[in-house]
Amino acid sequence: MAEEKKIPYKIYLEENEMPKQWYNVRADMKNKPAPLLNPGTHQPMTAEELGGVFCEELVQQELDNDNAYIDIPEEIRDFYKMYRPSPLVRAYCLEEKLQTPAKIYYKFEGNNTSGSHKLNSAIAQAYYAKKQGLKGVTTETGAGQWGTALSMACSYFDLDCKVYMVKVSYEQKPFRREVMRVYGASVTPSPSMETEIGKKINAEHPGTTGSLGCAISEAVEVAVKNPGYRYVLGSVLNQVLLHQSVIGLETKAALDKYNIKPDIIIGCAGGGSNLGGLISPFMGEKLRGEADYRIIAVEPASCPSFTRGRYAYDFADTGMVCPLAKMYTLGSDFIPSANHAGGLRYHGMSPVLSQLYDDGLMEAVSVEQTRVFEAAEQFARVEGILPAPESSHAIRAAIDEALKCKETGEEKTIVFGLTGTGYFDMVAYEKYHDGKMDDYIPSDEELAKYAAKLPKID
Amino acid sequence: MAEEKKIPYKIYLEENEMPKQWYNVRADMKNKPAPLLNPGTHQPMTAEELGGVFCEELVQQELDNDNAYIDIPEEIRDFYKMYRPSPLVRAYCLEEKLQTPAKIYYKFEGNNTSGSHKLNSAIAQAYYAKKQGLKGVTTETGAGQWGTALSMACSYFDLDCKVYMVKVSYEQKPFRREVMRVYGASVTPSPSMETEIGKKINAEHPGTTGSLGCAISEAVEVAVKNPGYRYVLGSVLNQVLLHQSVIGLETKAALDKYNIKPDIIIGCAGGGSNLGGLISPFMGEKLRGEADYRIIAVEPASCPSFTRGRYAYDFADTGMVCPLAKMYTLGSDFIPSANHAGGLRYHGMSPVLSQLYDDGLMEAVSVEQTRVFEAAEQFARVEGILPAPESSHAIRAAIDEALKCKETGEEKTIVFGLTGTGYFDMVAYEKYHDGKMDDYIPSDEELAKYAAKLPKID
Numbered sequence: 001m002a003e004e005k006k007i008p009y010k011i012y013l014e015e016n017e018m019p020k021q022w023y024n025v026r027a028d029m030k031n032k033p034a035p036l037l038n039p040g041t042h043q044p045m046t047a048e049e050l051g052g053v054f055c056e057e058l059v060q061q062e063l064d065n066d067n068a069y070i071d072i073p074e075e076i077r078d079f080y081k082m083y084r085p086s087p088l089v090r091a092y093c094l095e096e097k098l099q100t101p102a103k104i105y106y107k108f109e110g111n112n113t114s115g116s117h118k119l120n121s122a123i124a125q126a127y128y129a130k131k132q133g134l135k136g137v138t139t140e141t142g143a144g145q146w147g148t149a150l151s152m153a154c155s156y157f158d159l160d161c162k163v164y165m166v167k168v169s170y171e172q173k174p175f176r177r178e179v180m181r182v183y184g185a186s187v188t189p190s191p192s193m194e195t196e197i198g199k200k201i202n203a204e205h206p207g208t209t210g211s212l213g214c215a216i217s218e219a220v221e222v223a224v225k226n227p228g229y230r231y232v233l234g235s236v237l238n239q240v241l242l243h244q245s246v247i248g249l250e251t252k253a254a255l256d257k258y259n260i261k262p263d264i265i266i267g268c269a270g271g272g273s274n275l276g277g278l279i280s281p282f283m284g285e286k287l288r289g290e291a292d293y294r295i296i297a298v299e300p301a302s303c304p305s306f307t308r309g310r311y312a313y314d315f316a317d318t319g320m321v322c323p324l325a326k327m328y329t330l331g332s333d334f335i336p337s338a339n340h341a342g343g344l345r346y347h348g349m350s351p352v353l354s355q356l357y358d359d360g361l362m363e364a365v366s367v368e369q370t371r372v373f374e375a376a377e378q379f380a381r382v383e384g385i386l387p388a389p390e391s392s393h394a395i396r397a398a399i400d401e402a403l404k405c406k407e408t409g410e411e412k413t414i415v416f417g418l419t420g421t422g423y424f425d426m427v428a429y430e431k432y433h434d435g436k437m438d439d440y441i442p443s444d445e446e447l448a449k450y451a452a453k454l455p456k457i458d
Numbered sequence: 459m460a461e462e463k464k465i466p467y468k469i470y471l472e473e474n475e476m477p478k479q480w481y482n483v484r485a486d487m488k489n490k491p492a493p494l495l496n497p498g499t500h501q502p503m504t505a506e507e508l509g510g511v512f513c514e515e516l517v518q519q520e521l522d523n524d525n526a527y528i529d530i531p532e533e534i535r536d537f538y539k540m541y542r543p544s545p546l547v548r549a550y551c552l553e554e555k556l557q558t559p560a561k562i563y564y565k566f567e568g569n570n571t572s573g574s575h576k577l578n579s580a581i582a583q584a585y586y587a588k589k590q591g592l593k594g595v596t597t598e599t600g601a602g603q604w605g606t607a608l609s610m611a612c613s614y615f616d617l618d619c620k621v622y623m624v625k626v627s628y629e630q631k632p633f634r635r636e637v638m639r640v641y642g643a644s645v646t647p648s649p650s651m652e653t654e655i656g657k658k659i660n661a662e663h664p665g666t667t668g669s670l671g672c673a674i675s676e677a678v679e680v681a682v683k684n685p686g687y688r689y690v691l692g693s694v695l696n697q698v699l700l701h702q703s704v705i706g707l708e709t710k711a712a713l714d715k716y717n718i719k720p721d722i723i724i725g726c727a728g729g730g731s732n733l734g735g736l737i738s739p740f741m742g743e744k745l746r747g748e749a750d751y752r753i754i755a756v757e758p759a760s761c762p763s764f765t766r767g768r769y770a771y772d773f774a775d776t777g778m779v780c781p782l783a784k785m786y787t788l789g790s791d792f793i794p795s796a797n798h799a800g801g802l803r804y805h806g807m808s809p810v811l812s813q814l815y816d817d818g819l820m821e822a823v824s825v826e827q828t829r830v831f832e833a834a835e836q837f838a839r840v841e842g843i844l845p846a847p848e849s850s851h852a853i854r855a856a857i858d859e860a861l862k863c864k865e866t867g868e869e870k871t872i873v874f875g876l877t878g879t880g881y882f883d884m885v886a887y888e889k890y891h892d893g894k895m896d897d898y899i900p901s902d903e904e905l906a907k908y909a910a911k912l913p914k915i916d
């Protein structure tokens with residue numbers, strides 16, 4: 001590393017260079033994402049119908065396929081300034097370790113207490129709830145990043161926050177729960193006995209440890225039944241991708257500052273919030289024919305929505321109270337193996353990303369978790385950041401691409417999203433160290449069984 | 459917060475503005491810190507004697523009371539670039555919450571995987587060990603921040619790292635241990651049966667859960683007995699304060715950029731590594747008569763070295779294998795109450811800071827842990843960072859000073875050190891939330907008992 005480094009290790013934007021508008025990639029899509037459908041009538045959900053569940057202004061954002069730029073309110077920009085801009089890091093040490101001619105950059109979203117990019121949308125959703133004069137919001141959380149982010153956002157705007165946390169996570173991750181308590185949120189293990197759907201699921205499956213789809217149903221029920229409450233969601237929705245575009249806009253601004261043109265952009269994909277946000281402005285250029293990039297979604301081999309799912313309308317939740325979304329899905333009953341370590345466990349995928357993928361504008365790969373943790377540890381040792389298991393999917397793919405460059409001698413520029421830190425995931429690292437991690441992959445038969453239960457929509 | 463903010467929320471230095479030299483405050487001290495003494499002869503330790511325990515170049519730094527600036531080797535500066543510069547944050551939201559006319563800034567050292575400022579010295583010590591051609595280093599760790607930092611540094615330079623972790627922490631903090639494993643360190647609960655001193659302590663105190671002083675003794679024994687190994691320490695020593703001066707130098711550079719003159723500088727104090735580093739360049743100005751500042755050390759009421767200890771020669775460790783240091787001390791047998799939550803548990807204090815305190819150049823206050831956690835939670839909710847219990851001592855004192863300004867109407871500028879994050883301290887937060895935290899303060903009789911056992915040195 002003796003050569004002079006013209007690009008700093010970390011590129012930080014100045015405060016006045018931070019985005020003042022979010023970018024709505026739907027405005028540049030020729031094929032728009034399919035609309036959400038009413039689960040009863042199978043007709044597109046109207047703003048009025050959506051307004052019973054979601055905040056008004058968020059409904060507008062959800063349905064807006066036309067406006068490319070939407071102002072970020074000043075209150076949200078002020079909050080962003082507490083933990084943003086996030087650094088775009090040149091992975092000099094990783095490049096050296098791999099002995100690759102590739103140039104690797106990562107956008108690091110983990111330097112905040114929620115430990116991930118989730119805060120970018122949580123603060124926006126809390127702001128609009130507050131603006132509407134609501135008392136509070138409800139949500140679900142699995143691993144706990146989203147719940148933590150939302151509790152931080154609600155605390156800031158003095159809103160009540162009710163989190164339904166998948167029971168197995170509630171019990172196995174008491175520290176995440178405790179962080180939410182610091183921020184004054186109420187955290188209930190799901191399925192609970194507080195909701196109709198929770199009682200039903202507990203009766204049908206005694207001793208169940210819950211699932212994300214079930215926790216969503218509970219949170220929606222509580223929001224609908226309690227005046228002054230709305231439901232908020234941390235991924236999948238169009239509005240979430242809109243808010244997360246701040247990641248991509250900052251990344252692009254940082255790259256532009258140094259005249260860097262990426263060849264490959266990589267992000268992990270569960271519901272699509274991080275990937276959708278990271279790639280938005282780059283995809284916009286691609287859609288407008290101004291530039292071309294390889295864009296790669298990385299998903300767990302144990303929950304392979306893009307690579308092995310169907311592109312179809314499906315339920316977003318187990319209780320089937322949410323609107324139907326057209327997306328790459330494994331079926332709303334699908335739950336990844338209990339041995340699956342990271343997040344990225346959602347059965348479906350953002351409708352925006354699903355459409356882009358279906359249109360051939362991006363690629364997808366799936367990776368097995370042992371190789372993911374190998375990449376995580378290699379990265380931690382040279383770059384000094386302990387990555388979240390989710391983020392490590394992107395690290396794995398970035399390393400694989402960099403190693404291809406080593407073989408071919410190509411000096412490609414790779415940018416990936418490092419969504420968060422793994423401080424609350426040490427049980428998974430322990431499993432990895434102790435050789436207790438396996439690489440269960442669902443069989444074709446198993447996936448076909450769930451796919452057969454997809455709702456039939458014309 | 460409608461007024462225009464000329465000072466950004468976070469001040470980041472550019473890479474080329476980062477310090478290229480550490481600052482050695484001893485050079486400007488009229489009364490130098492007292493020398494370390496040989497525990498057998500009570501004569502000042504020579505470089506040769508120290509070289510049996512510590513790396514050669516670190517011994518030079520330990521004994522150097524003359525050179526004000528010492529070059530930071532390029533390899534260390536490259537590593538610093540991975541996680542530094544750390545931000546100097548303007549606490550706009552905290553000021554607003556407190557409704558204080560005071561202007562509050564904090565230097566945040568928690569944005570790295572060790573979770574604290576400890577990495578600043580760990581990487582330096584690992585570098586000099588590598589340069590000397592050593593195989594590895596040994597150390598002790600209590601709460602685990604230092605052990606984590608050292609394991610990261612050793613991994614980077616491919617050095618073996620043996621950590622003796624206080625048994626109670628080893629058992630209660632399995633996740634910290636697991637992070638060290640990610641970086642390839644071997645972690646042994648102390649007292650172990652691997653060392654003579656460990657066997658002795660286990661025999662004398664069956665079932666003991668260990669102490670920092672005991673873990674130090676074990677780590678030193680292993681370093682001395684194994685060719686190619688040396689012992690390294692994360693606090694107290696002059697060399698550590700030298701490395702940590704990077705905190706203060708960056709802080710001062712960031713303040714100077716915006717022509718900000720602090721009135722009060724606050725840091726938490728256990729062994730003094732953070733406080734000594736933060737205040738160094740400011741204390742230098744004070745010693746040279748160029749500026750004046752109020753400098754406040756904040757310590758736990760349960761381990762009050764400055765406020766209730768004696769300024770005397772004492773052992774650094776339980777096994778009495780380390781050199782004697784003249785410092786504010788509670789006695790080397792003193793162990794804080796088991797209910798004490800944070801770090802800052804060391805019985806002694808940096809000899810440099812002890813001398814400065816004795817000369818009336820700084821103040822000290824002690825705070826009870828319930829009030830510390832109140833401040834921690836208040837801070838987390840408005841500033842978005844979940845602070846470590848150690849760091850929260852400084853937050854408490856900063857809030858108290860800001861509230862005094864509110865009463866008097868003074869627009870003082872307060873700078874404090876936010877040393878780290880509390881992600882691995884959620885058990886303590888849980889105790890606080892559940893009302894299970896008490897504020898044990900040692901009695902005068904108890905302290906007198908330990909003080910009576912201080913070694914008699916002329």
